[in-house]
Amino acid sequence: MPSASRAASESSRPVPPSLWRDGDFRRLWFGQTASQLGEHAALVIVPLFAVLTLHADAGQLGVLRAVGQAPILLLSLFVGAWVDGWRTRTVMVLTDIGRTLVLGAAAVAGLLGRLGLPALLVVAFAVGALSVFFDVAYQASVVRLVERDQLVRANSALEGSRSAAQIGGPALGGALVSLLSAPVAAASGALFFALSFLSIRRIQRTESVPERPARSPRVWRRIHEGLRFVVGDATLRAVCLASGAFQLSFAAMMTVYLIFLPRELGLSGTAVGLVLAATGPGALLGSVLAARLPSRFGYGAVLVSAAALGDGVFLCVAALHDSSAMTVPALLAVSFVCGAGGQLVNVTVMAVRQAVTPDGMQGRAAATITFVGMGLTPLGSLLGGFLAEEWGLRTALLATAAAMLLSPAAMALSPLARLGRALPGGRDAPPTA
Numbered sequence: 001m002p003s004a005s006r007a008a009s010e011s012s013r014p015v016p017p018s019l020w021r022d023g024d025f026r027r028l029w030f031g032q033t034a035s036q037l038g039e040h041a042a043l044v045i046v047p048l049f050a051v052l053t054l055h056a057d058a059g060q061l062g063v064l065r066a067v068g069q070a071p072i073l074l075l076s077l078f079v080g081a082w083v084d085g086w087r088t089r090t091v092m093v094l095t096d097i098g099r100t101l102v103l104g105a106a107a108v109a110g111l112l113g114r115l116g117l118p119a120l121l122v123v124a125f126a127v128g129a130l131s132v133f134f135d136v137a138y139q140a141s142v143v144r145l146v147e148r149d150q151l152v153r154a155n156s157a158l159e160g161s162r163s164a165a166q167i168g169g170p171a172l173g174g175a176l177v178s179l180l181s182a183p184v185a186a187a188s189g190a191l192f193f194a195l196s197f198l199s200i201r202r203i204q205r206t207e208s209v210p211e212r213p214a215r216s217p218r219v220w221r222r223i224h225e226g227l228r229f230v231v232g233d234a235t236l237r238a239v240c241l242a243s244g245a246f247q248l249s250f251a252a253m254m255t256v257y258l259i260f261l262p263r264e265l266g267l268s269g270t271a272v273g274l275v276l277a278a279t280g281p282g283a284l285l286g287s288v289l290a291a292r293l294p295s296r297f298g299y300g301a302v303l304v305s306a307a308a309l310g311d312g313v314f315l316c317v318a319a320l321h322d323s324s325a326m327t328v329p330a331l332l333a334v335s336f337v338c339g340a341g342g343q344l345v346n347v348t349v350m351a352v353r354q355a356v357t358p359d360g361m362q363g364r365a366a367a368t369i370t371f372v373g374m375g376l377t378p379l380g381s382l383l384g385g386f387l388a389e390e391w392g393l394r395t396a397l398l399a400t401a402a403a404m405l406l407s408p409a410a411m412a413l414s415p416l417a418r419l420g421r422a423l424p425g426g427r428d429a430p431p432t433a
Contacts, residue, residue, distance in 0.1 A: 024205045025154075031199035032138065032158055035096060038192030039131060040169025041176075042103065044276060045185040046124050047258050048177045048269050054117055058393075062255050062385020064117070066378035068124030069251065071132050073375035077223045079136045080367020088141035089203050095134040096197035102126045103190035110183025123186075132370075139350065139366040169280075174273015226364025235356055235424060236365065238414030239349055243373025246311065246407035251380025252387065253314060253400035260393045265320060265327055278332040282339025289340070290347035299419035300411075303348055307408035310341020314401035318394055352416070355423040 050056040050064055083091055106123045109115045138158075176185035230236045261267045261275065286306070293302045313334050320327055357365040387396035411417055 024203045027199050027203050028141070029158060031092070031096075031196040033196075034192045034199065035092075035134060035196035037169045038099065038103070038189040038196070039127075041173035041185070041192065042127055042189045044169070044173035044273055045177055045189065046120055048174060048272065049115075049185070050117060050120055051259065051262065054120075056117065058255070058259055058385045058388040060117065060385075061259060062381045062383075062388075064120060064124060065251070065255055065381035067121045068128040069374070069377040069381060071125065071129035072370060073378060075129060075132045076136070076367045076371035076375060077226070077364075079132050080223070080226055080364040080370075083133070083136050083140055083363035083367070086137075088137040089200060091137035092134055092141070093197055093201045095130045095137070096193045096200065098130045099127055099134075099193040100190045100197065102130070103186045103193065107183040107187040107190065110181065110186060115183065115186075136363055136367050136370065139354075140363040169277070174269045174271075174276070177269050177273075179270065222364065226361060226368045229357075229361050230365055230368045233356060234415045235352065235419075236369065238411065238416045239353060240369055240372040241414065242307070242407045242410040242416070243349075243369060244376050245410050246307075246404060247373045248376040248380040248383075249400055249403035249406060250311075251377040252384035253397065253404060255381045255384030256388045256393060256396045256400055257314075257317070259388060260317075260397050261331075264393050265322065267328070271328060275328065275331045275335055278335035279339030279342070282336035282341075283343035284339075286340040286343030286345075287347055290344050290351075293344070294348055294351075295421050298421050299348055299352060299423070300417040303345055303419070304408055304412045304417050306341040306344040306348075307411055308341075308405065310338050310345065311404040311407055313337040313341070314404060315398070317401065318398040351423060352419065 046068065047061055047064060050061055056064065102123060106115060106119065109119055173185055173189075176188055230240065258272070261272045262269070267275070290302075316334055317331070320330060353365060353369065354362065384396065384400060387399060390396075391399070
């Protein structure tokens, strides 16, 4: 082969086996890390500002979290149908620009003294909507850039970047709100999204976008195709059921948890940020384990056991009663175990989902599962606020933590539990009208 042809062939190949030698993969990894830092910081900044500065009660916090999560329910299916026909790099770059502008505007509003609860609701919804686009595009981009036998390794590396964000994001957000001000905290989130934009836009590899038919079907038809594909696959149906059970109960638990820590246990904003950040090191461990354990013990066994451990550990939190010397270390341990188990499940499920889904359905399959699972988070947040007001913080925390065990139970009773040491084969995409 002539050298020019060989060079062209090499440049068009997916990410090579040595992922970290590839400059485009490093740019994607860095951009993902920066984006997740901004997102995880914002997830702490907005509710902590509402609780500590605006003195929001449990019901108001539930509404605030629900508004931020509502775009998942409202937009996921449309975004999935739309992303499948576009370059994911373009989608991620545009959403980073949008989130930078939104949080930058929030910082300016805060400096002018106009960052009240209504403004926080607008910021939460806008950032949540743009994050839906980024997350769906990110999940579809992995399959377009790497070969299928590299999916677990690539997802492990990219989910590891999210773990690093979980280490620094909550701690940074909590510290900035506690020590400085919400406008400064919002500005830090805008800075991270800007860094993500600068990195991802430098990706040079041309990704393989599925060929569009001569007559592109209506968006509703494309959404229906995605729903039909997921419903028709027993493995993906099980993922939807387990994800829905987890996201509903986790959103309810976190609404109670974010009030329980400062008001019941007396933790400062900085301490709350550190406790939440401890999920990061655990998630980093989970990402490393996800590259090894499924091929050794089987995907099904890893999914069920990791979900049971990561979800069940929150039952221990209700036993804590004050801010003694052991309270923060105990909470750090809970967050670490939760992060490890949760990330192990996330990486493994993502690899299974990508393996059984053809390229032309990746965006819609991801969006459908996101719609079914994450779409329940607004209801969970409202439910958590309601239970906290009606039952009290401790009882509500115990009940919502126990409900999280419905997810591993659903996995154990589904085809996911029977997966072996190799990824399942994929199905053909349904014909497009």
